[in-house]
Amino acid sequence: xxxxxLVIDIQNDFLPPNGSLAVASGDEIVEPVIKLMNDPKQEWxxxxxxxxxxxxxxxxxxxxxxxxxxxxxxxxSPIPGDSSVQEGVLWPVxxxxxxxxxxxxxxxxxxxxxxxxxxxxxxxxxxxEYYSAFNDIWDYHRTELNNxxxxxxxxxxxxxxxxxxxxxxxxxxxxxxxxxxxxxIKDYTRAINTDSESERKLEAELKKxxxxxx
Ligand SMILES: [Zn+2]
Numbered sequence: 560x561x562x563x564x565l566v567i568d569i570q571n572d573f574l575p576p577n578g579s580l581a582v583a584s585g586d587e588i589v590e591p592v593i594k595l596m597n598d599p600k601q602e603w604x605x606x607x608x609x610x611x612x613x614x615x616x617x618x619x620x621x622x623x624x625x626x627x628x629x630x631x632x633x634x635x636s637p638i639p640g641d642s643s644v645q646e647g648v649l650w651p652v653x654x655x656x657x658x659x660x661x662x663x664x665x666x667x668x669x670x671x672x673x674x675x676x677x678x679x680x681x682x683x684x685x686x687x688e689y690y691s692a693f694n695d696i697w698d699y700h701r702t703e704l705n706n707x708x709x710x711x712x713x714x715x716x717x718x719x720x721x722x723x724x725x726x727x728x729x730x731x732x733x734x735x736x737x738x739x740x741x742x743x744i745k746d747y748t749r750a751i752n753t754d755s756e757s758e759r760k761l762e763a764e765l766k767k768x769x770x771x772x773x
Contacts, residue, residue: 561604563713565704565734566592566676567692567720567727568611569667572653572660574721579660580653582722585749589664592719592747596670605711607704608663608671609692611654611726612680619688621649636697637686645696647688656683679704690729693737705737715740719747724761731770742771 569589575581596606613619621628628651636643654661663671663678671678681702682689689695693704708716716739718731727748735741743765750757765772 560715561711561713562602562715562717563605563607563708563711564596564601564603565692565716565718565720565730566596566606566608566667567718567730568609568654568722569664569720570610570654570660571662571664573611574664578653579651582749582751583753585721586664588719588721588747588749589666593666593670595719595744595747596674596676605708605713606674606676607692607707608667608676608678609704609720609726609730610661610663610678610680611682611689612656612661613654613682614685615652615655617655617682617685619647619650619682620652622652624649634688634696638697638699641697643697647696654682677707679707690726691733692726692730693733708739713739715742717742717744719744721749723748723750724752724757728761728765728770731765732768735768735770741769742773745772 572578572580573582574585616623626649630649632647632649634645634647679702681692687695694701716734718727731741731743
């Protein structure tokens, strides 16, 4: 067994008080996540930090469509010949490549340098939304994450970070589909939607894909 810790999108734009798409209380998990990264009992074989890493005209920005933030959109597959459609949410501009908002939280950058953790970016193709750090929502474009984990013989994946109900959830589901034993450590995450109906749906979805919420 070899364990990897995936730290999802703990970037300035997702953090209160100044992030453009701040997840409520997201700042509360930064120090605990750093402790978890350094916990000798965990015996992490590899730690990966991910970044949402968008071009300025990204398709997931409300501004790119002239529509209100947080309104719904129907995404059409960018692949010619594929007529599939998915419902998405249009976000405020966030995590534009190279801006201060796109940087990892400052204490995490220190930790990443100290421990030599790999950084994996997603969301950089402008014509498609990404939630999972493994692939776009259509599962056409794959990041290097799976190859990286496979090359280090990772068997078990633990996912923490932001936001629980989007990128953490979808990264965990991808990991499970790819054959990793997959866990989300809930105390080290925060969600965008925290009502009980959303929580119930999330738990059911994770169960369906054999992701353990611990
Ligand atoms: Zn994004």
